[in-house]
Each structure stands twice: as structure tokens, then as C-alpha cells.
Amino acid sequence: MLRAGVGIESYQHHYVDCSACGTPIVLAVRANPPHAHFVVEENFALGTHEDDEATLINLHPNFAFDPEDFHNRMGFASLKYVQRIATVVEDLVQPGQKFVDTAFLFDVPNISQVWGHVRRGLNLESGTNNEKALSRTIEGYLAERQRFRPDTEATDVASMHTGFLRAAFFPRIEQIADPALVLLEKAAADYPAEFAAFETYYNTEFADEQRHRFISAFSDYFKHHSQFSQMLIHARLGDEDPGAKVVGSKAFEEIKLYYGHVYEALTTSFVILACLNNILLGRSYDQFQSMTLNKYVKDVEKAKRANPFANEPVFFAFSQGLDSSLRNGSHHASIWRDGDVVYFRSGGSGAERNMPFSNYLHLCNVLTISLASIWLLDRRLVDG
Structure with a gap:
């Protein structure tokens, strides 16, 4: 029953x-x-x-x-x-509001459909002569969001995009992204020439590929949002260990590759943090302590991509939830479920490991919020 x-x-x-x-x-x-x-x-x-x-x-x-x-x-x-929800949304209540459904303040209703508007805007943004289509897309986004949040604003793709990410993953995204954005601006202010060189490099060599990578990962996530949402509150509220939990809905075959997908997208995006860290340490954006940027991008394995900024807590926070063994199992489809437990092997031939299915969902959410956070940094670099 x-x-x-x-x-x-x-x-x-x-x-x-x-x-x-x-x-x-x-x-x-x-x-x-x-x-x-x-x-x-x-x-x-x-x-x-x-x-x-x-x-x-x-x-x-x-x-x-x-x-x-x-x-x-x-x-x-x-x-x-x-x-816990009431506490984190109390500052979002508008003056004069007597009755408020906290669920509409904390969550984004019909989030998969709302993401569709955002994704359409992101795709149109990269084209030309799309002003009318962009305007209709933003109007559609606002119509959907303002049904539940009349205070929602968006005047262009950038504000629609960043507003959506912040609403979907509030408050954790603010705790990760905002301190990093402060350091980004510090790098721009203290080392303007080197920061400008990094901006040019990033927009020339990475930005377009990154946009496709971001859109692909989040399209996958929101397609199966009903699975991830069962544990999302723990990642959004910053729970490192949600404890023993059981979820009723288990579409594991649909999402068993997702952790590997988001892991790849996130660790590839660490180039932003690594280069900013180089600048803040007074070096060229492409010069690490013991290697060049070219070596970092081409030779350093994904599991070690966070090592260059391990001593900067603001940047290292983006690496929470990374598990290279789980990534290998998920990325290579050497992962399966039996009841409430997920089993996986690293690379298909390593030792068998396991975790509760609820923890698998939690780690997927943790990495997704980190990816959303780094997308905000990418947005700043692209928009200037």
C-alpha cells in the first residue's frame, strides 16, 4: 500500500x-x-x-x-x-504579508518547466538576431515564477539565469559562491592586468565549451529532479552527513550515471578556481607552484584538480562531496542498486563498495550545488 x-x-x-x-x-x-x-x-x-x-x-x-x-x-x-525551512526563509517574507506558504519561498514550483525557460534563454543568448525570442522567453519565465513569487525580477538572460540558480539552491549556493565572488573581485582589483589576461584566456579557450557542459549537466539534473529532490534539502541546508535516511522513490537506472556526469563537469570547471588562486598568490594566472596551466588542464587527473587551491578554504569548499571511486563506478556504469543500497566498483575491477541510495542522492545534490555556484563565477567572467 x-x-x-x-x-x-x-x-x-x-x-x-x-x-x-x-x-x-x-x-x-x-x-x-x-x-x-x-x-x-x-x-x-x-x-x-x-x-x-x-x-x-x-x-x-x-x-x-x-x-x-x-x-x-x-x-x-x-x-x-x-x-529549519521557516528559519532560512524568514528574511524573504515581503513587508505586509500576513500569510505566507514557506514552501513557495524555499522551493521553485514546477522547477523542470522553469529550467526549460532558462535553458532556452541561454541557447538564444549565444545566437544573433534573437531579441524577440529572448523577450518572449524571459516573459514566459517571469509568468511562471511570479505565480508563486510576485517579487521575481529578470530583465535579461543573465538576471534570469543567476536568479534561477540562486532560488533553486538557496541558501547553500550563497554560502559557496558569494565568498568566491568576493575573491574574484579582489583578484580583479589587486591584479587588474593579470585578471584581464585570464578573462581573455577563459573566454577564448573555455567559455563556449563550458556553457555546453553546464547546460548538459543541469538538463540531466532537472529531467530527474523528482529523484534528487527527495534529499535536496540536506544539501541546501549544508548537512555534511544527512544520517540514515530512506527514500520511497528509486529510479536508479535513470540516474546511476549522473554522479559521474556532474563530477566531470565540476572538476573540469575547477580551472576557474585554480587560475584565480594563482593570481591571488601574486603569480601569473597560468603559473602554478610546480607546473603550468597546460599541464594542469591536460595531465592532472580529475581527482587531484582541487589540490592547487587546497589551502584556500573559500575555493576548496567547491570540492565537498567529491568521491573518485564513486565517480569511476558511475562514469563507467560499474554501479548497481539492491534495495536501499548502491554498490559500485572503481574502474569496474576495484574493490566493491557501497552506500545507502539516499547518500548517493545527497552527494549528487552536493556536487550539483557546487556546479551551480561555479557557474555564477563563469557568468561573471563571461559578462565582464
């Missing part, structure tokens, strides 16, 4: 293992909060009565369950997070 909490998305997909035979069950919750109903998709039928003896599986699109509550008919995952 299934019991689902109602999130803020209008259509909420769930992938459940049958408790009796393990057959994958696919269903959805169509919601117009506070009203909702189940929609049958695969290997599932709606019953006409409640079986008090049946095993209950709890589902929620935005929260995970403590193990003891996963089958509890009175388990409410959201109750454990209400106060």
Missing part, C-alpha cells in the same frame, strides 16, 4: 519497488495542493479499499524518511524540517 505526501509540483513521479516481488512500480501524484490523487503508469492498480495488513510504503517528493517511519502510517517526513 502506498501513501504519498503532496509536494508543490503539479505532477510528481514516483518509482517504487513492489514489497512482495520487487517489480518496479511507476506512478505519479497529480496535485493541486492541498488536493491530489494517484495516477497509474506502470505495474500498478488503484484499490477500492484500504488493507490494514498490507505493508505501507511512504513517499514524499521533497523529503526522505527515518527508517522507523518509512512504513509508519502516521509518519510525516516534512514535520522534521518545518522549523
